[in-house]
Amino acid sequence: MRKYFWSGLLILASTLCFAEQWQPANGPLKTRWAKDVSPDNALPEYPRPQMVRKEWQNLNGLWDYVITAKAAAQPTLFDGKILVPFPIESALSGVMKMVSETNRIWYRRTFTVPSDWKKKNILLHFGAVDWETEVFVNGQSVGSHRGGYDGFSFDITDALKKKGENEIVVSVWDPTDAGPQPRGKQVQKPRGIWYTPTSGIWQTVWLEPVTKTHISSLKITPSLDAGTVRVDIDSESLPKNAFLQVAIFDGKSQVNSLVLQTNSFVVSVPKGQKLWSPESPFLYDLKVSILKSARAGEAIDEVSSYFAMRKISMGKDEKGNQRMLLNDKPVFQFGPLDQGFWPDGLYTAPTDEALRYDIEMTKKLGFNMARKHVKVEPDRWYYWCDKLGLLVWQDMPSGDKSAEWRGPSGVDGKEIQRTPESAAIYEHELKAIIADRYNHPCIVVWVPFNEGWGQFDTVRILNLAKELDPTRLIDGASGGNNFPAGDIIDHHQYPGPGAPTLVKDRAMVLGEFGGLGLPLPGHTWQQEKNWGYRSFSDSAALTDAYVKLARELFPLAKEQSLSAAIYTQTTDVEVEVNGLMTYDREVVKVDLAKVLPANLNQLPPLPRKTVIAASAEDGINFWQYTFEKPEADWNKPEFDDTSWKKGRAGFGTRGTPGGIIKTDWNTPDIWLRREFTITGDVPKHPKLSIHHDEDAEVFVNGVLAAQSFDYTSDYVPTEMSEASRSALKPGKNVMAIHCHQTTGGQYIDAGIIDLAE
Numbered sequence: 001m002r003k004y005f006w007s008g009l010l011i012l013a014s015t016l017c018f019a020e021q022w023q024p025a026n027g028p029l030k031t032r033w034a035k036d037v038s039p040d041n042a043l044p045e046y047p048r049p050q051m052v053r054k055e056w057q058n059l060n061g062l063w064d065y066v067i068t069a070k071a072a073a074q075p076t077l078f079d080g081k082i083l084v085p086f087p088i089e090s091a092l093s094g095v096m097k098m099v100s101e102t103n104r105i106w107y108r109r110t111f112t113v114p115s116d117w118k119k120k121n122i123l124l125h126f127g128a129v130d131w132e133t134e135v136f137v138n139g140q141s142v143g144s145h146r147g148g149y150d151g152f153s154f155d156i157t158d159a160l161k162k163k164g165e166n167e168i169v170v171s172v173w174d175p176t177d178a179g180p181q182p183r184g185k186q187v188q189k190p191r192g193i194w195y196t197p198t199s200g201i202w203q204t205v206w207l208e209p210v211t212k213t214h215i216s217s218l219k220i221t222p223s224l225d226a227g228t229v230r231v232d233i234d235s236e237s238l239p240k241n242a243f244l245q246v247a248i249f250d251g252k253s254q255v256n257s258l259v260l261q262t263n264s265f266v267v268s269v270p271k272g273q274k275l276w277s278p279e280s281p282f283l284y285d286l287k288v289s290i291l292k293s294a295r296a297g298e299a300i301d302e303v304s305s306y307f308a309m310r311k312i313s314m315g316k317d318e319k320g321n322q323r324m325l326l327n328d329k330p331v332f333q334f335g336p337l338d339q340g341f342w343p344d345g346l347y348t349a350p351t352d353e354a355l356r357y358d359i360e361m362t363k364k365l366g367f368n369m370a371r372k373h374v375k376v377e378p379d380r381w382y383y384w385c386d387k388l389g390l391l392v393w394q395d396m397p398s399g400d401k402s403a404e405w406r407g408p409s410g411v412d413g414k415e416i417q418r419t420p421e422s423a424a425i426y427e428h429e430l431k432a433i434i435a436d437r438y439n440h441p442c443i444v445v446w447v448p449f450n451e452g453w454g455q456f457d458t459v460r461i462l463n464l465a466k467e468l469d470p471t472r473l474i475d476g477a478s479g480g481n482n483f484p485a486g487d488i489i490d491h492h493q494y495p496g497p498g499a500p501t502l503v504k505d506r507a508m509v510l511g512e513f514g515g516l517g518l519p520l521p522g523h524t525w526q527q528e529k530n531w532g533y534r535s536f537s538d539s540a541a542l543t544d545a546y547v548k549l550a551r552e553l554f555p556l557a558k559e560q561s562l563s564a565a566i567y568t569q570t571t572d573v574e575v576e577v578n579g580l581m582t583y584d585r586e587v588v589k590v591d592l593a594k595v596l597p598a599n600l601n602q603l604p605p606l607p608r609k610t611v612i613a614a615s616a617e618d619g620i621n622f623w624q625y626t627f628e629k630p631e632a633d634w635n636k637p638e639f640d641d642t643s644w645k646k647g648r649a650g651f652g653t654r655g656t657p658g659g660i661i662k663t664d665w666n667t668p669d670i671w672l673r674r675e676f677t678i679t680g681d682v683p684k685h686p687k688l689s690i691h692h693d694e695d696a697e698v699f700v701n702g703v704l705a706a707q708s709f710d711y712t713s714d715y716v717p718t719e720m721s722e723a724s725r726s727a728l729k730p731g732k733n734v735m736a737i738h739c740h741q742t743t744g745g746q747y748i749d750a751g752i753i754d755l756a757e
Contacts, residue, residue, distance in 0.1 A: 022081055027091030028525050029343035031584050033350040037092055042083055045352045047127050047204040049383040050439050051218055052304040059205040060084050064108040067099055070173055075106055087198040090346040101175035105200045110165040120209040121157045127203025127378055129172055131181050136169040149376035150432035174199040180422035182399035182429050184374035192531055195574050198347035203378045213237045214301040220439045224311040233263040243294050249285035275327050276308030276441050278368040281389030283308050308441035312472055321561035322507045332557050333391055333564035335369030340377055341573045343583050356384045366599030371566045374398050374450055376433055385442035393445040396430055398453035418456045434468045446472055451479035458483040478511040494533045497553040499560040510565040515578045518542045518589050523582035525574040532577045535657035536713050543591040545714050550598035551606045607755040613676035615689050615751030616649040616660040617715050623649055623672040630671055635699040635736040641673045649749045656693055656745030657713040672737045682728045683754035688718040690750040692739055698750055699736040701727040
C-alpha cells in the first residue's frame with residue numbers, strides 16, 4: 001500500500017512540476033480565453049456531441065514532443081512538453097515552432113486504464129491531426145491515417161498492458177504547402193491572406209471503453225416531406241439477429257421508439273413536428289441502443305445523439321428563377337466568411353466558450369449564416385451552430401501546390417491537372433469530411449472549390465459531392481469558375497455588392513463581398529503593414545461604409561433573384577484586417593446598433609443609382625492623364641490630350657484607404673480627362689461620385705462641377721454645380737479633374753451617377 005501511495009505522490013508531484021513549468025509561448029496576440037487554458041483544463045468537453053457515451057477519458061494535456069528529420073527513427077529522448085491539442089506552431093502549445101516538409105513531429109504520453117474498463121475494448125480517438133499520422137501503443141503500431149480535418153479511431157485493446165501504465169507515441173508528418181494535400185490557407189511563409197500553419201494534433205484526443213459489440217457510427221437523415229428520420233447504424237461484432245432500438249425525445253418526453261433486427265431505421269416523427277431554423281433551432285434528442293433481447297431494456301451498447309427536422313432545397317420564384325429554400329420557404333441567407341483562426345491557438349480555439357462566442361456574435365450582428373472558409377472545424381463548433389441556429393456553408397479546404405490565387409480574379413475558366421496521387425488524396429478527404437459532418441443540421445451547402453484554387457475535374461467532383469450528400473446543395477465553384485454542375489452560381493465582388501449573370505437552372509449567390517478593413521492599434525497581429533481590401537480610419541467610417549453595402553445588397557434579392565450573400569469577414573486574421581471583430585475578439589469594430597437593422601433589412605433602401613459615367617467602383621474605364629502642368633485650357637472639351645498618357649482608373653498609391661488602384665500616381669499633382677456618352681435624355685438628378693486624397697477640382701464640359709478638399713476614404717455622392725448640370729448634354733461629354741496631394745496616401749477617381757428615390 002505504501003509503495004502505491006508514494007508512487008502516486010511522485011506522479012502527482014511530477015505532474016504539478018510540469019504544470020508549473022508550462023506556459024503559453026510569447027505570441028504576437030492572445031485572446032481573453034487564453035488565461036483559462038492550463039494543462040489540466042485543455043478543452044475538457046466531450047468532443048463528439050452527436051454520438052455521446054457516458055464513460056471516457058480525456059487525453060488532452062501535456063505530452064512529450066520532439067521535432068526530428070522526416071526519416072528519423074522513433075526517438076527515445078524528447079525536447080520538452082507540448083500542450084495537446086494546440087498545434088505546435090501556436091502560442092498555446094507552449095512551443096510555437098515552425099516545422100517543414102523535411103521534419104517529423106513526435107508526441108508521447110502515458111495513461112492508465114481505469115480498473116472498471118478491464119473487460120472492455122478500448123478505443124483511442126483523435127478529433128483531427130494534420131496530416132499523416134501513425135500511432136504506437138506500448139511500441140506496437142495500432143494504425144495510421146492520412147487527412148488533416150477528419151477524425152479517426154483505433155481499437156488499442158490488444159496492445160494494452162494487463163496492468164500499470166501504457167505509452168502512446170504519435171508520429172506526424174505535415175508538408176503544409178509543399179504537398180498536394182488539402183490545407184486551406186496554411187503556408188510556411190505567411191503573408192496577406194495566407195496564414196501560419198497548423199501541424200500535428202489540433203483536436204481533442206480521448207479514450208473510450210466499449211463492449212466488443214458496439215455502435216461505431218450513425219448516419220442521420222431527416223425527411224420533412226415524409227415526416228420521418230432515417231438512422232443508419234454501423235456497428236462492430238454485431239451478432240446475427242441482434243435487436244437494435246432507436247428512440248426519439250422532445251426534451252425529456254419520448255415521442256417515438258422502434259425496435260428492429262436491422263441496422264437501418266425509418267422512424268416517424270409525430271404530427272406537429274417542430275422545424276429547425278435560425279429563428280427557432282429546435283433539436284430532437286435521439287438514443288440508439290443495441291439490446292440484449294427484443295424487449296426494450298438493458299442495452300449492450302448505447303449512444304446519445306440529436307437531429308433536426310430541417311430541409312434545404314431549390315424552388316422557382318414568380319419570375320421563374322431558382323431560389324434557395326429553407327423548409328420549403330425562400331430565406332435570404334446572409335452571413336460572414338468565417339476563417340476559424342485564433343491568434344493564440346491558430347486552428348484550435350482556446351476554449352469551448354471561445355468557440356461559442358464567434359457564433360453568438362454572428363447571430364447578434366443579425367446574420368443567419370456563416371461560410372466556413374477552406375477549413376473544417378471540430379464537431380463542437382457545428383454543435384453550437386446546431387444549438388444556437390446558424391446556417392453553415394462548408395468549404396472543402398483547398399490544396400495542391402497550385403492552390404493559391406492565380407491572378408487578378410482568381411478564376412479563369414480553366415482547371416488544373418492534378419497528379420493521380422493528388423486527386424486521390426482530395427477525393428478521400430472530401431468523402432471523409434462529408435461523412436464526418438453529415439449529421440449536423442446547420443450545414444446546408446457544400447463548397448468543393450474556391451476561386452479556382454486547386455480546382456480540377458469540376459463536373460465530376462461536384463456530382464460526387466451531390467452523390468455523397470443529396471440532402472444538401474452544392475456550390476458550383478465559389479468565385480465564379482463555373483462549370484455545368486452544382487446547384488449554385490457563385491460570384492465574388494469586392495467591395496460590391498453585385499450578382500452573377502442570371503441563369504435559370506441554378507441559384508444566384510454573392511459568395512464574397514465587402515472586405516472593409518480597419519486596423520485597431522493594440523489588437524493587430526503586427527503593428528504596421530496590415531492588409532485590407534479597403535481601409536478606413538475609424539469605426540464610424542467603417543460602420544457607414546458597411547451599412548451602405550448592406551442597404552445596396554438587399555434590393556439585389558428582389559431585382560436579380562439573389563439568394564444569399566457572404567461578407568468578408570467575421571474577424572481579422574493575422575495581417576488581414578477585414579474583420580467585423582478584431583483578431584483577439586476584444587473589439588466589435590462596427591456599431592452594432594447601426595449594423596443590426598441593416599443586416600436584418602430594416603432600413604429604407606438607398607436611392608436607386610444609375611451610372612452615367614462609370615468610376616472604378618462601377619466598372620472599367622480609362623482616362624488620359626499627365627503629371628506635368630498643362631495649358632490653361634486643359635479642362636475644355638476641345639483640348640487636344642492625345643499626347644497625354646492613357647491609364648485605367650483609379651489613380652494613386654497602394655494602400656490608400658478605400659482606393660481601387662489600377663494606375664500608379666505618386667507625384668504631387670495629376671490632371672485627367674475622359675469622354676463619356678449620354679444615351680437619351682440627360683438625367684434629372686446627376687451627382688459626382690468622387691473618391692479623392694487630397695484636394696480635387698472637377699470640370700464637366702469645361703464648367704466647374706465641384707471642388708473637394710482634404711480627403712475621403714470611399715466614393716462619396718457630391719452635388720454638382722447648377723451650371724455643370726446644365727452643361728451635360730445627350731451624346732459626347734468630357735470630364736476633367738485636377739488633384740493635388742501633399743502627404744500620406746493619395747488617390748483620385750470620379751464618375752457621375754443619378755440618384756432617384
